[in-house]
Amino acid sequence: MKYVSEFRDAELARAVAAAIASITDPDRHYKLMEVCGGHTHTIYRHGIKDLLPEQIELVHGPGCPVCVLPMGRVDEGIEIAERPEVIFTCFGDMMRVPGSKGNLLEVKAQGADIRMVYSPLDALRIARENPDREVVFYAIGFETTAPSTALTLQRAKKEGIENFSVFCNHVTIVPPVRALLDSPDLRLDAFIGPGHVSTVIGCRPYEFMPEDYGKPVAVAGFEPLDILQSVLMLMRQLDEGRCEVENQYSRVVPWEGNLQALRSMAEVFELRPYFEWRGLGFIAQSALKLSGAYADFDAELRYSTPGVRVADPKACQCGEVLKGVLKPHECRVFGTACTPDHPLGALMVSSEGACAAYFNFGRKSLEKVEIGSKQ
Amino acid sequence: MDHDGCVTCSDAGIPVRVISVEGDDALCEDAADNRARIAVELVAPVRAGEILLTHGGVAIGRVAAEAEEDLR
Numbered sequence: 375m376k377y378v379s380e381f382r383d384a385e386l387a388r389a390v391a392a393a394i395a396s397i398t399d400p401d402r403h404y405k406l407m408e409v410c411g412g413h414t415h416t417i418y419r420h421g422i423k424d425l426l427p428e429q430i431e432l433v434h435g436p437g438c439p440v441c442v443l444p445m446g447r448v449d450e451g452i453e454i455a456e457r458p459e460v461i462f463t464c465f466g467d468m469m470r471v472p473g474s475k476g477n478l479l480e481v482k483a484q485g486a487d488i489r490m491v492y493s494p495l496d497a498l499r500i501a502r503e504n505p506d507r508e509v510v511f512y513a514i515g516f517e518t519t520a521p522s523t524a525l526t527l528q529r530a531k532k533e534g535i536e537n538f539s540v541f542c543n544h545v546t547i548v549p550p551v552r553a554l555l556d557s558p559d560l561r562l563d564a565f566i567g568p569g570h571v572s573t574v575i576g577c578r579p580y581e582f583m584p585e586d587y588g589k590p591v592a593v594a595g596f597e598p599l600d601i602l603q604s605v606l607m608l609m610r611q612l613d614e615g616r617c618e619v620e621n622q623y624s625r626v627v628p629w630e631g632n633l634q635a636l637r638s639m640a641e642v643f644e645l646r647p648y649f650e651w652r653g654l655g656f657i658a659q660s661a662l663k664l665s666g667a668y669a670d671f672d673a674e675l676r677y678s679t680p681g682v683r684v685a686d687p688k689a690c691q692c693g694e695v696l697k698g699v700l701k702p703h704e705c706r707v708f709g710t711a712c713t714p715d716h717p718l719g720a721l722m723v724s725s726e727g728a729c730a731a732y733f734n735f736g737r738k739s740l741e742k743v744e745i746g747s748k749q
Numbered sequence: 750m751d752h753d754g755c756v757t758c759s760d761a762g763i764p765v766r767v768i769s770v771e772g773d774d775a776l777c778e779d780a781a782d783n784r785a786r787i788a789v790e791l792v793a794p795v796r797a798g799e800i801l802l803t804h805g806g807v808a809i810g811r812v813a814a815e816a817e818e819d820l821r
Contacts, residue, residue: 465805493806495788518762521791522807528790570762573802573810596762625813626762626802632810635791 381597382420390602391425397613398427405431405561406608407698409551410568411438412596414728418735420598426605433560433698434728436550436654437568439515439543440467441696441720441727444650445684447543448473451512454541454677455486461504462488463497464512467724472717474684494526494540501530501538510673513540518570520544520662521635524642527668541673542663544643547571548579549660550651555587560698564608566601567593569623574639576631577619584617595623642668650683652720653693692719695728702729709733764812767799775808777801 398404408414414434417423423432436442452473455462462478469479469490482488487507491497494511501509513523523540530538547568554560567580572593583589590611594604604622611617621627642665649661664672673679686692689707694700702708702721712718714730721727765777765787775795777787785806789795792808800812 495806518804518809521809522788522805525788525790525807570802570804570809573762626810628810632791634793635809638791 381595381599383599387425387599387602390599390606394430394602394606394609395427397609398429399613400429403429403431404563404609404612405433406564406566406605407433407435407554407562408566408594408601409435409437409547410566410571411435411441411724411727412570413566413568413594413601414438414731416596416598416601418731420601421735422598422601425602430605430609433562434695434702434731435565435698436554436651436696437516437547437571438721438724438727439519439545440471440724441692442545442550442651442653443471443514443543443720444652445472445474445686446650446682448477449475449682449684450679451541452476452478452481454510454673454679455481455488457508457677459508460487461500461507461509462486462512463491463500463509464488465492465514466490468512468514470717470723471720472723494523495529498526498530498535498538501535502533505537507537508676509538510677511538511540512543514543516545516547516568516571517574517639518568520639520643521574521632524635524638527642527664527671528638530671531668536670539671539673539676540664541679542643544662545649545651546645546660546662547575548582549657550654551580551583553651553654553657554697555583555589557697562589562698563612564590564592566604566608567591567619569593569595569600569627572621572623572627572631574632574635577621577627577629578631580619584619588617590617591619593619593621593623593627595626641665652686653696687718690719692721692729695721702732705729762802762804762809764800765803765808767795767797767801769797770795775801777803777808 497511580591583591592604592607594600607620643662644665645659646661646663648656648658691705712722717723721729765779768776773790774786775789778784788807801808802810
């Protein structure tokens with residue numbers, strides 16, 4: 375299919391990699407953060423790190439919504455799912471995210487009616503088909519996913535479906551990036567911006583990064599050549615002393631975003647005053663809740679969730695990995711107590727999680743050989 | 750639909766071609782010839798033949814026709 379295979383052309387990839395190498399200062403260390411978990415997945419799945427000069431370090435950012443979800447929100451979702459009148463629906467990845475007393479998959483095994491859906495519209499269909507049950511959708515994701523939830527709620531309201539509600543855990547990308555930029559323990563040179571989030575919000579929200587923090591940004595797509603080309607764009611900016619937001623993914627991302635989607639979100643959601651992020655703590659205005667006009671569909675109100683806070687397991691170092699302070703393999707339980715089959719932390723659950731990407735695509739063994747050789 | 754990523758975030762954005770429009774939905778086809786009904790309110794109006802970016806059964810953007818030029 376067009377727009378996929380062209381962006382996996384090995385010859386072009388080698389040419390872009392050579393162009394990157396030609397402007398890399400051998401005496402400098404570059405730290406580029408890919409904000410989005412989707413980029414982390416592509417980088418390791420396609421071995422992009424091995425095409426880059428050793429001076430360029432890719433740091434994995436907080437852009438996997440499963441990974442940044444605090445344990446308390448998982449526990450509250452489980453409490454709703456355990457109610458006998460509820461059909462609880464969620465995306466597949468959510469099923470295995472550990473709460474303090476287990477995960478949704480285990481609760482399902484114990485008899486709760488929990489169903490995996492591909493789309494929030496599937497959850498709404500289940501509500502239509504089961505008028506005597508309460509159907510709850512566990513909404514999670516950045517601005518890429520939030521429009522789907524908004525559209526689903528608009529359809530539910532229009533159709534007058536009363537047995538449907540949403541447990542809203544949508545988050546926004548800019549506040550955590552600002553928190554990272556304000557973090558004293560992280561020095562970054564530039565950012566690979568999230569592609570599909572930007573399809574919705576556009577490129578303008580990132581302008582504060584070059585203007586206020588002096589950090590170049592390249593909004594990038596998700597194919598291997600997209601990532602390589604965005605690295606080249608950032609390296610050119612650093613080489614030429616420029617600092618701006620560039621759009622590598624212009625075939626999909628309009629500079630102003632998707633105004634129809636933004637209008638839909640503005641009607642259905644409003645910003646929470648603050649929200650807890652795993653590893654990053656509480657960040658002001660970083661998440662969405664249902665607006666007053668959609669309060670009847672708000673599962674938090676319908677089931678009076680208490681807003682509990684639960685600390686991560688002591689052995690788990692997801693927080694440091696999320697901030698890019700630790701590489702996944704440097705976590706004390708990586709690959710031993712914490713594996714994709716038995717994850718302790720959320721970063722090992724999602725295919726976009728940095729730890730799962732390291733584990734699944736062989737970085738574990740390579741990195742450990744490197745560490746051993748340095749000692 | 751055909752993808753190799755995680756649906757919870759964004760890398761499961763899947764390009765699909767519009768086959769036909771049916772009200773607020775459109776029948777679309779992905780690279781593996783899978784067909785599915787996609788909600789298209791957020792990118793309306795759409796026409797048969799257009800390439801859309803979809804996420805979780807909802808179209809969130811369009812893929813520009815001159816995409817290949819991005820590579821050069």
